[in-house]
Amino acid sequence: MRALLIGAVEGTRVALDAIANAPGWTLAAVASLPIERASRHSDFVDLAPGADAASAQLIRVTDGNSADFIEQVRAIAPDFTFVIGWSQLCGPALRQAVNDRVVGYHTAALPRLRGRATIPWTILLDEKITGSTLFRIDDGVDSGPILSQRFFHVAPDETAASLYSKHMAALGSMMIELLPALAVGAAVETPQDDRLATWAARRRPSDGWIDWTRAAADVDRLVRAVGRPYPGATTVSSTGPMTIWRTERFAGTDRYHALPGQVLDRDESTFVVRCGDGEALRVLEFSGAAIPPLHTHLRAAS
Incomplete structure (x- = not known):
């Protein structure tokens, strides 16, 4: 199975390692921000070393929905595209170019806290339990069917750093379990219950x-x-x-x-x-x- 990975943060690196080491998977390409645009993410990670170690093509891109990038994606012809740690929504043209097989990741227990800045919001809202979610990206915002989810407690003295670490551990284990299921067409998609959805606004x-x-x-x-x-x-x-x-x-x-x-x-x-x-x-x-x-x-x- 050929994978395209799009992102620019620590979670992207976690996914990169999982895909690169998964039996039956080839990390064909990694799309990430140019170094000079690193300020877009406060947790930016340069993925060039990981892409090089995995013998994956590295694409530097600022607009994931641009016509030029979509043409590059078509040439890569991935079986699945993983969008993890990317601040832009995946438009219809991009999803169509990869046959609508796009997996996203969210640092919240979807359908709760769709949107932005979910780790800070989890602590600010004094949430007692949260979760990490892998889901299929659709036309909405973090609204697609759930592919994998891990729940865990939020400590009374939780910090952004400690909660971030919990999410990275959950993402790594979820990717290891999901990749074989995706490869054989056995992944189960569970629709989100929109009645339970909440939305988190961007923070500056x-x-x-x-x-x-x-x-x-x-x-x-x-x-x-x-x-x-x-x-x-x-x-x-x-x-x-x-x-x-x-x-x-x-x-x-x-x-x-x-x-x-x-x-x-x-x-x-x-x-x-x-x-x-x-x-x-x-x-x-x-x-x-x-x-x-x-x-x-x-x-x-x-």
């Missing part, structure tokens, strides 16, 4: 600005949701803009009187900030500016 780096008038639990959840490999939660102090990567709840706030966003305490490497509910967070990891002075205020961008 500016959505990570911290509002210190929110409760401490909400601020901590934002920090965990938008941390690495994403741009991080941001604020501004008298020392300049800073990105906050890790926080923990601070005990003993009843002994301090301060306003939301005000620095209560500090040491050589950490500092404490009051939140809108009267609780406080100790900032354990940050970048971009020095520790703010005691009693100064942190704020969002003006």
